[in-house]
Amino acid sequence: MNAPLPNNAAQLHRTPTHPVDPVFVERWSPRAFTASAMPRAELMTMLEAARWAPSAYNIQPWRFVHAMRQDAHWDDFVGLLDPFNARWARNASALIFLLSDRFMPARESGPATPSSTHAFDAGAAWAQLALQATMLGYQAHAMAGIVHDEVRTKLAVPDNFQIEIAIAVGRQASPASLPDGLREREVPSTRLALDQIAFAGRFPDPALD
Numbered sequence: 001m002n003a004p005l006p007n008n009a010a011q012l013h014r015t016p017t018h019p020v021d022p023v024f025v026e027r028w029s030p031r032a033f034t035a036s037a038m039p040r041a042e043l044m045t046m047l048e049a050a051r052w053a054p055s056a057y058n059i060q061p062w063r064f065v066h067a068m069r070q071d072a073h074w075d076d077f078v079g080l081l082d083p084f085n086a087r088w089a090r091n092a093s094a095l096i097f098l099l100s101d102r103f104m105p106a107r108e109s110g111p112a113t114p115s116s117t118h119a120f121d122a123g124a125a126w127a128q129l130a131l132q133a134t135m136l137g138y139q140a141h142a143m144a145g146i147v148h149d150e151v152r153t154k155l156a157v158p159d160n161f162q163i164e165i166a167i168a169v170g171r172q173a174s175p176a177s178l179p180d181g182l183r184e185r186e187v188p189s190t191r192l193a194l195d196q197i198a199f200a201g202r203f204p205d206p207a208l209d
Contacts (some may be wrong), residue, residue: 013188014191018194024131027130027133027134028189029140030172031178031182032173032177032186033089033093033168033171033173034172034177035069035091035092035093035173036093038069038169042136043066043093045136046136047064049129049132050125050128053124053125053128055121055125056115056117056121057104059104060121061101061115061117061118062098062121062122062125062126063100063101063161064097064098065097065099066094066095066097067095068094069093074095079147079150080151080154081143081166082146084145085143085146089143089166092169092170094168094169095166096167098126098164098167099157099161099162099163101118102160118162122164130142130167137171138169140167141167141168141169142167143167144165146163146165
């Protein structure tokens with residue numbers, strides 16, 4: 001039985017097959033933003049939600065470097081995106097670069113050791129930020145298309161940190177505001193069926209299908 005959704009979620013043409021909180025379906029990654037300023041307190045609320053994400057051994061490897069469109073260095077942040085993303089993300093209210101520490105903290109006299117979960121943990125923090133953004137009436141769009149070398153140099157990112165993604169956050173605008181070639185893509189994505197991603201007992205054998 002499909003779970004009921006509020007009207008705004010139903011308009012996204014997304015319907016879960018099991019009951020979930022509507023925020024999980026309402027969250028998506030639009031590119032059309034209103035180019036409006038965001039109160040700094042609301043950005044801090046999103047980052048606070050990310051701060052409470054779980055992590056292996058509670059090492060909290062994530063770090064966020066952010067700019068708001070009213071900040072003097074806004075254009076510098078836009079310039080760290082690849083051209084495809086810069087042409088729409090410049091209309092966001094905030095841009096955030098997500099980093100993760102590749103090493104576990106040193107214990108006592110021992111050296112720092114590589115972390116196998118730093119990116120996974122940072123992904124959990126991103127998800128909580130994105131969900132909090134949706135709850136505040138914003139949307140957040142994560143981008144892999146960034147100029148990594150320039151991000152490291154211009155944001156003074158230490159070598160032990162991996163540059164994960166950039167995040168654009170803003171109020172959603174009409175698709176008509178997007179550049180040519182992007183308007184028709186401004187549709188919430190679908191998801192694989194649950195039985196395609198979750199298996200009881202063992203991973204399925206394709207030969208038995």
